[in-house]
Amino acid sequence: MTDSRMVDDPYSANYPIKPNKTNIYLVALLASLLIPISLITIQELLNDTIQSRKEIENKTGLAIFGEIMKKPKDMKDNIVDSKTNSVIAEQFKILRANLQYAIGNPEPGHGKVILITSSISGEGKSFVSINLASSLALLDKRVIVLELDLRKPKISTYLGVSKDKGISNYLIGQAQIEDIVKPTDLNPNMYMISSGPIPPNPSELLSNGHLETLLTELRKQFDYIVLDTPPIGLVADATLLGAYIDAAFYLVRHEYTPKTYIRLLTELKETKKFKSLNIIFNGVNYRNSNEYGYGYGYGYGYGYGKNKGYYV
Secondary structure, three states: OOOOOOOOOOOOOOOOOOOOOHHHHHHHHHHHHHHHHHHHHHHHHOOOOOOOHHHHHHHHHEEEEEEEEOHHHOOOOOOOOOOOOOHHHHHHHHHHHHHHHHHOOOEEEEEEEEEEEOOOOOOOOHHHHHHHHHHOOOOOOOOOEEOOOOOOOOHHHHOOOOOOOOHHHOOOOOOOOOHOOOOOOOOOOEEEEEOOOOOHHHHHHOOOHHHHHHHHHHHOOEEEEEEEEEOOOOOOOHHHHHHHHHEEEEEOOOOOOOOHHHHHHHHHHHHHHOOEEEEEEEOOOOHOOOHHHHHHHHHHHHHOOOOHHOOO
16 A cells, blocks of 8 residues: 555646746846847947937037938939929028028128038038039029049039149149139039149148138139038148138038047037037938937928938
8 A cells, every 4th residue: 555645635726837927928028128228239339430410419519500411312423403492402501591600691802711521531521512512602602612632532523624723733833813713514603623633742732821822812702612621530631721711511421420530529629720610410311310210301301392212
């Protein structure tokens, strides 16, 4: 006979004892919170480019002066049709309107000099220079763009203007102002001075005193002089021009400009190398921006009509 005894009477519950659903639900909830947070944190650590305007403003203490959306895929030549009501054209018009707060309105014989620069190559300096100048020319203002990136000039190519004689020729005394000022096809009020032959010593040429003479004369002939300069994070050319300008516009490109270069903006602000230092947030991809969300881009676009295709 088996030696056994009953310790407790058998009983049953209306629900299974294991697996414990409450514990499973708690684990699943924690995992659903921790996994996305971890992935987002890792992504932010690996991504070293500027993601938002708040990031720029918080790190520099400077407000964003203007904002330009990511260039539409169907725009092949970097020229915005300023006469249309497209979103990107309107953004340049807003930038144009805000200029009066940075430099005031030009007076006859006293044109305003605007410098465009950035941290590195590829942030859209030439693109902004051309289209801002074109937008200003629509106001019946005489505007001239100077292709001062003597190392990698691009504007003359975009505008189809010859660069055989230009700024470098003037700076070494081989040309007069009337020899290098060239009209453009964009607007009868818009002119440019191309870079000319690429010199071996751009920084020395820009600081030899002739450029100041050139700008003094151009102020008498034009309402706005737009200087397209090299990236300040790579060469010192742009900072050499600080004494000759009325305002500097520093481009930061969304999802492109490295975060480490924001320190340059802070240094420029603290050292006051430029009068009226302003930031333009360029190439903003609204679809990927947490500040605007998916609805911002499409809502803004529909307000102007046929603009769905611009948000790509």
